[in-house]
Amino acid sequence: MSNEPIDPKSSARAFYAVQLKRLRTERKLTQAELGGHPAVMVSDKLIGHVENCYRPPTLRLSKGLDRAFDIREFFEGLYAAIKRESGIPSQFWDYAEQEALACGIKSYQNFLIQGLLQTEEYAREVLRVGQRPDRLDELVAARLNRQEILRGDVPPWLTVLLDESVIRRVVGDSGVMQRQLQHLLRLMQEPNITIRVVPAGAPVYLSGAFNLLSFHEGPGIAYVEGVGGHGQIIEPGRQVSDLEVLFDQAGAQALPVGDSAKLIQAVLEDL
Structure with a gap:
């Protein structure tokens, strides 16, 4: 796994990862605290994997992050872009x-x-x-x-x-x-x-x-x-x-x- 900084301009998935880490940091939340939010409910490990592009986000996670950060359809929209970009049916x-x-x-x-x-x-x-x-x-x-x-x-x-x-x-x-x-x-x-x-x-x-x-x-x-x-x-x-x-x-x-x-x-x- 690479330790190089993620370039948010390289892909929709990279942009998602960088924005997730930025917003979490700005709100002074640990990965565990964000993962434990009632709207999110995933492990801190999964939050870390998404932030580092080790795992793609899901629609459920994206909707939960939007609710947790009180941002309308931001991560959900990025998820749709990742889905289109992947080329996977x-x-x-x-x-x-x-x-x-x-x-x-x-x-x-x-x-x-x-x-x-x-x-x-x-x-x-x-x-x-x-x-x-x-x-x-x-x-x-x-x-x-x-x-x-x-x-x-x-x-x-x-x-x-x-x-x-x-x-x-x-x-x-x-x-x-x-x-x-x-x-x-x-x-x-x-x-x-x-x-x-x-x-x-x-x-x-x-x-x-x-x-x-x-x-x-x-x-x-x-x-x-x-x-x-x-x-x-x-x-x-x-x-x-x-x-x-x-x-x-x-x-x-x-x-x-x-x-x-x-x-x-x-x-x-x-x-």
Whole structure:
């Protein structure tokens, strides 16, 4: 992480970070005091990450900051600018914000490693096609920033089902794939992360990848993935329930965690 001063003219996100720190300092508030404001209610660590451009802000945080500083739609407007500037499809941006608020995430993947589990170099290979180098750097950074939720004070429970073809598909080259599989094995040791493999030959014929989000309050939602992030958020209702059933059916065919780890290790050794 760089210690260089943030240039507020470099991007909307940088301007947001500098303005947040300026206003907090002018009001003589610590990061903990601002985070504890009734309209904000986030950790001091998250305030620090946003101020240092380590994590992007959310719409919820932006609205809360406007109320805390009594400024009408200032940070909310900056958030909209960040969203436009990112170039990330609106539906996926909205999903990522909900993902950051979820207490539970379930994901079925039949083509690629789930984004929250990707290494930087794997993500770079996945996102590379058709992107300028500077734009690619931004997209990779955005994907890695999403992974910060797994290292938070209260991380979500993450359960991922990977089709066996996913761990056998070489992305980049054998070195990239080796390090990605090693990363999966390390993540499988985390208490809040469960990764299981649906073996080849299992009677699971789902046509695409999807994620299910659950929350401490309110019903869950789903996100059906699409090419280039052009997926679709599924609001609470029958479709979400149907996807939950499909996830459970796929899970019934998946290997236990221990056997999944052994299969990943075997594929790793064959690369």
